[in-house]
Amino acid sequence: MMLGPYAYFIVMSYAVAAAIVLNLIGWIAYDYRSQKARLRALEANGIARRSNGAAELRWP
Amino acid sequence: MALIDLANPTRFLAFVMRVLPWLVATTVLLLATGLYLAALAPDDYQQGATVKIMFIHVPNAWLSMFVWGVMTVASLGTLVWRHPLADVAAKAAAPLGASFTFLALVTGSLWGRPMWGTYWEWDARLTSVLLLFLMYLGLIALWRAVEDPSRAGRAAAMLTLVGAINIPIIKFSVNWWNTIHQGASVVRAGGPSMDHAFLIPLLIMAAGFSALFLTLHLAAMRNEILRRRVRSLQMMQASRQNSTNDTDAFPRKQIASGTGAM
Numbered sequence: 467m468m469l470g471p472y473a474y475f476i477v478m479s480y481a482v483a484a485a486i487v488l489n490l491i492g493w494i495a496y497d498y499r500s501q502k503a504r505l506r507a508l509e510a511n512g513i514a515r516r517s518n519g520a521a522e523l524r525w526p
Numbered sequence: 527m528a529l530i531d532l533a534n535p536t537r538f539l540a541f542v543m544r545v546l547p548w549l550v551a552t553t554v555l556l557l558a559t560g561l562y563l564a565a566l567a568p569d570d571y572q573q574g575a576t577v578k579i580m581f582i583h584v585p586n587a588w589l590s591m592f593v594w595g596v597m598t599v600a601s602l603g604t605l606v607w608r609h610p611l612a613d614v615a616a617k618a619a620a621p622l623g624a625s626f627t628f629l630a631l632v633t634g635s636l637w638g639r640p641m642w643g644t645y646w647e648w649d650a651r652l653t654s655v656l657l658l659f660l661m662y663l664g665l666i667a668l669w670r671a672v673e674d675p676s677r678a679g680r681a682a683a684m685l686t687l688v689g690a691i692n693i694p695i696i697k698f699s700v701n702w703w704n705t706i707h708q709g710a711s712v713v714r715a716g717g718p719s720m721d722h723a724f725l726i727p728l729l730i731m732a733a734g735f736s737a738l739f740l741t742l743h744l745a746a747m748r749n750e751i752l753r754r755r756v757r758s759l760q761m762m763q764a765s766r767q768n769s770t771n772d773t774d775a776f777p778r779k780q781i782a783s784g785t786g787a788m
Contacts (some may be wrong), residue, residue, distance in 0.1 A: 470575045477594075479633040481581045483586070486625050487738065494745045496674045502754035508759045513766075517757065 529551060533610055535751045542748045549741040556734035563727035566599030570724075581727055584709040584712070585659035587630040591693050593623030593739065596666075597673060597689040611747070614754075616686060617669055618746035622739055624662035633657060634727035642706055650699035654692060661689045669754035 469476050507513070560581065570577035597619050603612025634652070635645045646652065665682050672678035695702075700709045710716045718725055 468575065469578075470569070472574065472576045475583060475640050476575060476578050479529045479636045482632050482636075483582045483629050485739055486629055490622065490742055491654065492627055494742055497749045498745065498752070500586060501756055504756045505752060505759070508756065511763065513759045513763045514761065 535610060535614075538611060539748055539751060541701060542684075542744045546741065546744060549737060549744065553737040553741050556737050560727055560734045563730060564745065567727050568723055574640060576637060576640050577724065579633055580724070581731045583633040584728060585732040586626045586633065587655070588734055589739055590623060590627035590630050590655065591696055592736075593619050593626060594658065594662075594690065594693055597623065597686045597694075600650035601686040604679050604683040605687075609727060611630070611751075612677065613683070614659060614747050614750045615743070616682060617675075617679065619743055620662055620665045620669070622742055622746065624659060624666065626739070627655065627659040627736075628664060631659060636646050638706075645705055647706040649707060650703035651696065651705050653744060654696045654699050658689075658692055658696060661685075665689075675757070683736055 564578055564581040567578065567581070569575050592724060597616045600612045600616035600619070603609040604616065631652075634655075638647070639645050668682050668685065669678050672681060699705060700707050711720050712725070712728070718727070
């Protein structure tokens, strides 16, 4: 695959796209771990959601 | 599971955990195939190899508008039907839409420099997409500025509905105004004007980026539901601490007033 005289623009386009997509994936994965850790810490302190049942139908 | 069951956040979380691995696999497969076909695509007779930028620029440009469309429907869900997940869906989509719009702007700029001789031109298409990007940032800032998620959700929903007017302006800007940006070559009356050698990799990349959006959106919605649960539990914890402090303070007041009476 020859990219010719404009290789810089083509490579930069794909590199920026890859960086943004990987950044999004990393941010979402980190956020998930962070929220799960906060939930576990609260539950360890005895603060827990009501058990499955009627309360589950209410937000959140 | 009926669709209405997904209105329950707990059932929605279970659904996300089930479908997420399949969505990740589909996204990887589509993007890998799309990238392979894009690498094999021939050079354009006018644009040369820079046509390869199209395979990421166009899907991101489509998604920048599509995500705002998703947020518009979610905003209707928030304001009209008060669906419990509508506000969550809109909030989770905004950073994704902002990222796709940013990528459309950057890759368009990198494509424009060799083809138009400039990175940027204040013409109708480019300016309206920049405005869309700024609106995404405004919505993200609004959600961060208002602490109560339901109040923030309603304000953001109204702003999203007003901003939806920009979507047809972006789409038809190349028809309504004189612009250096080329007209539609895929979604147009009379069918695509593009050769299959470019069209097939483009459509597969578009499907791959759409699958990526769906995957990340569901994962971000799951995170937002967990964040609201954390907030709700923290409020419960604070209210318990307040009530404990109140019961501790009450006898002390009585003792103090009793001592004063002596």
